[in-house]
Amino acid sequence: MVSLVVVAVFLLQGALFQPPQASGFKILPADGSLTHQQITETAFLRKMAEVCRDVAAARGRDFTLPINNKLTATAVQRACSNSYSSLLKISTFSLAISQTSLSNAAVDGKQFSTAHHFDNEDFKNGRDLITQGIAAVKVSMKQGRYFSARTSLGAACHTLQDFYSHSNWVELGSTAPFSTLIKPELPLNNLADPNTKTCKSCVGKDCSDNILPEILQQKILTSGYFHLFFSNKPAGKCSHGGFLDRTSNRDPTGGINKDDTSSDHGFLHQRAADMAINATMELLEDIRVATGNQAFLQLMGLNQTSVLAFVFDITGILSNYIEVFKKVSFSIIDSRRGTSEEPSEYILVPFNNQDSGPLKRTGNADTFKRHINSLSTSVGGNFSDMALSGLLLTLTQAPPSSNIFVFTDASAKDSELKSAVEGMIEITKSTVNFLLTSSSSRSGKDISSSRLLSQSDIQLYRDLAHVSGGQTIEITDTRLSQAIITDVISAGLVTVLERSSAKAENFSFFLDPSLSNVTVYVTGDSPVFTLYSPTGVSQSGSVADGPLGSILTVGNLRRIQLNSDTQTGEWKISISSTSSYTLKVIGQSIVDVLFFFVEIFEGGHEDSWGQSFTRPFIGRNATLLVSVTGGDSFTVTDVLLVEASGSGVVNGTIKAVGATDFLVNVDRIPEGAFLVQLKGLLNDSTQSLPSQFQRQSPTQYKGSRITITAQSQSTTLPGVPFSLNFTVASNTIGGNYTIRARTDLVETDVSFPSSLNLVAGGSAQGSVTLTVPSKTESGTAVTLTIEAEAPWSTDLNYAIVQLTVSTASAIFSGCYSLCMCLSFSWFFVSHFV
Secondary structure, three states, X not given: OOXXXXXXXXXXXXXXXXXXXXXXXXXOOOOOOOOHHHHHHHHHHHHHHHHHHHHHHHOOOXXXXXXXXXXXXXXXXXXXXXXXXXXXXXXXXXXXXXXHHHHHHHHHHOOOOHHHHOOOOOHHHHHHHHXXXXXXXXXXHHOOOHHHHHHHHHHHHHHHHHHHHHEOOOOOOOXXXXXXXXXXXOOOOOEOOXXXXXXXXXXXXXXXXXXXXXXXXXXXXXXXXXXXXXXXXXXXXXXXXXXXXXXXXXXXXXXOOOOOOOOOOHHHHHHHHHHHHHHHHHHHHHHHHHHOHHHHHHHHOOOOOOEEEEEEEOEHHHHHHHHHHHHHHHHXXXXXXOOOOOOOEEEEEEEOOOOEOOOEEEOOHHHHHHHHHOOOOEOOOOOEEOHHHHHHHHHXXXXXXXXXXXXXXXXXXXXXXXXXXXXXXXXXXXXXXXEEEEOEOOOOOEOOHHHHOOHHHHHHHHHHHHHHOXXXXXXXXXXXXXXXXXXXXXXXXXXXXXXXXXXXXXXXXXXXXXXXXXXXXXXXXXOEEEEEOOOOOEEEOOOOEOOOEEEEEEOOEEEEXXXXXXXXXXXXXXXXXXXXXXXXXXXXXXXXEEOOEEEEEOOOOOOEEXXXXXXXXXXXXXXXXXXXXEOOOEEEEEEEEEEOEOOOEEEOEEEEOOOOEEEEEEOOOOOOOEEEEEEEEEOOOOOOOOEEEEEEOOOOEOOEOEEEEEOOOOEEOOOOOEEEEEEEEEOOOOEEEEEEEEEOOOOOEEEOXXXXXXXXXXXXEEEEEEEOOOOOOOOOEEEEEEEEEOHHHOOEEEEEEEEEEOOOOOOOOOOOOOOOEEOOOOOOOOOOO
């Protein structure tokens, strides 16, 4: 079986001036130096392998995987699957590592925070960051919010790792990590006094002996001073070093950082990196002991399944439909009990023509069934319901990558929320499916869904489903049980191709040996199609059982389940229709594609980046970082931005930057919605020749000409109003821009201006005030989303601020929270990346 995971990271090149960057454990590898990402990934793999080895021993199973710095995600996943006697997930394992690494890298956005990088002998505040971060990880895990846990974890790991590069811990001859950094109850002893001289000038470029001998003999802990613009530092103090550090030109000259092999103390880089790996493993072990193996597996992504959410209409006339829905939902729940596909959480959100909610969530299937059984219908008053309000509530509260089903037979009276829903789908990467039923009309007559729902109503639901990679299925009540629900919640699903069109077109796609259970969907009003195999065999859409597969027609959906002996190679399908339609090809595979929008920051001798939760700027260039991990060889041949509806393609220029990493430059972000497509050659032991393969992002993305920036202060107290300023700018039309703000923490009060007035090409400032409940536990993560929508809904963008609830009695100067505002125009300096 092919073992391959493709991880792609979208890098947005910053349009604004960025200052030079100081060096650190790098983002991109150079000269054999280890990066923050490599350090974090190595620690993750080794710790996970140790946990699985201990589990195997306790269960009397063999564990033969050597635990060293050469482990791969695939090797650990296979060994752990044997330990647990179940197939653990490679895709979510790789995703967990990527999410943590991205959060780790983003800490370099705190370029003026000495605590985040242990500069300027700021040991107490640096230790506080780490211990508060560990506490936040544990709180988020207890709440089942693993994305937030990884965000806090990555940030804490960055600061911890920087300690070993920026302090003299390694020079002191230490052979083990400084455990006091993860234990707040222990004192920080033997720290250098502010007046204690610690260094002497380097001899030319030779800094191998610049730490004063009395500092080494007395085991006094110090770290280097750093500043981009000023050379002032206390007399006799060590500097960070490097040509970007102005303090290193002042006596004592030179520095002590071990960020890479070319640093002033680069001869100790490998020892510092190894110490950072061991320290990160020690931090992970502390979390595992506190939370238990099962929760730790979910944090690592090896035991994480999707959340299943149902959002449906409870208007009174739908009582018969709801009973059918209950039966279908119960069969879905029961069919996944005790399997690797059993949801980790269930969410239920009702809505009617007046309101939506309340949201109910549980991890227990029987409890979820009771919630469903307790639903009662309300009296309806018109033909429209609050469908998008219910969906938006679900997207805000559900974890990322949830499977969401919306059941309704009515139009959305809140269609003005369409852009906001699209934005939340982009943010969460959740899949949304609409099941549009035709029940008795609200006047008591039987009518078809085409009379109850206009074509514009149906198209609204189709658009939202298509953005998320989901389906819109128009069915009758009696055929509800035949809906293709189980397909979209199967484990290991990947998207091979998805396109929309309103004209006759021919499409092609490649199937590779790793794919199984390949399914083709054609959704639309009476489309006519013919499918062609790589050998030229064809099957018309009117043939239910043919040489290529079986076709099931459910309402407006045609589902083609390809035969199990499907050939690999290039397939083709020709489709003609008098109205719009959607083509989608999915399958199960361990070959997966993950990518994230991030900003790239240029300057100095090293570029760096941090994840950006915002839309990229239309028409500007961008860079795509593709990282491939797995046990088999491969070649990436194409990375494309493909218009979701249309024929436009933006080709990327690919440059290898490591054994498995590629930088892909694109010269512009498309005007409309787009998807990312990757093509390549896959070597498989069962095939004599490489096979062509392709993957596509399941979620659509859009660019924007609006930018939103928000302040990076990101700590709030429970029960105390917290205000956060933001700026909206646009280089296009002026007018009133609609503002929305929401959080993912229930019962949080949020107030904000309903609109801001911008002149064409101008900007305006606003403020969001939120108050989290007074009983909120310290360490709880809060995600604040701020949206700005242009007049007449012509454009929309958003920014996300990660807040941490803290009951700390004092907050030192400077922004020190583990999370940060992720906006379009960060000001950035790089450290141990």
